[in-house]
Amino acid sequence: AAGVIQSPRHLIKEKRETATLKCYPIPRHDTVYWYQQGPGQDPQFLISFYEKMQSDKGSIPDRFSAQQFSDYHSELNMSSLELGDSALYFCASGHTGELFFGEGSRLTVL
Amino acid sequence: EDQVTQSPEALRLQEGESSSLNCSYTVSGLRGLFWYRQDPGKGPEFLFTLYSAGEEKEKERLKATLTKKESFLHITAPKPEDSATYLCAVQAPMYSGGGADGLTFGKGTHLIIQP
DSSP states (O other): OOOOEEEOSEEEEOTTOOEEEEEEOOTTOOEEEEEEEOTTOOOEEEEEEETTEEEEEOSOOTTEEEEEOTTSOEEEEEOSOOGGGOEEEEEEEEETTEEEEOOOEEEEEO | OOEEEEEOSEEEEETTOOEEEEEEEEOSSOOEEEEEEEOTTSOOEEEEEEOSTTOEEEETTEEEEEOSSEEEEEEOSOOGGGOEEEEEEEEOOTTSSSSTTSOEEOOOEEEEEEO
16 A cells, blocks of 8 residues: 655755755545654654645744645755754654654754 | 653563553543554554544554543563554644644653563
8 A cells, every 4th residue: 555655765964954855645645744753752743734735833943834735745845954953754644533654754964 | 732641661571471551641622542653763653543432442462442531552462573662642623723733742652572
C-alpha cells in the first residue's frame, strides 16, 4: 500500500539559509500534518491542512511557512535557519482521524 | 492545555515477560487516543486509535485499552523485535483552539526486550 512520501530524506544547510521539505500524502487522504522531532524529543505539531486549506497551527516559528497544493502535496518552507532547527521533520496524512507518518526528513543546520 | 504523560520512561523486559505501558491524559472532550511505535530515525508507525472509554483493540501481541483518564498498552509475551519507543498521542475536539487539530504526543516509553 502507498505510504506518505517525504523528500529529501536528509538535508544539510548553513545558518541563515533556506530549506524546503516536500510531502506527498497517501492518496485520498484529506488532511496533512507537519511535525518536528528534536533529538530524544516527542514529535511537536507544527501545522495542518485540510483539503488544501490551513486548518490549524501549533508551535510553528514565524520563519516557517507551509502550503498544500492542488495535487495535495505539501511543502514546508524554512527560512533564516538556526542551529536549533536541526531535527527530524515528519509529515503525516490522515482521513477519518487516523494519522500515518512518513519516514521523515532529517535537517542538519551547521 | 492538553497533557499526555507516559510511564515508565524506559522499560527493559526479558523475552516472554508481559507488561503494560501507561498513558494518562488530560484533555477536554477527547476525539481520539492514538498509539504509535517508533524505531530510531524512523517515522511513527500507527498501531491503534481508541475513541471511547471501555474500548479495546488488539494486534498480535499488543492490546490497547482506554478509560476516561488513561490508556494502557499491554504487551503479551514480547519478542526482541517489539523493542521500540511507544508513543501515545491525544487529539482534542476540532476548533477547540491551541493546535487541537494536531496530535499532542507524550514523551514515549522506550521498551527494550532482551532475548
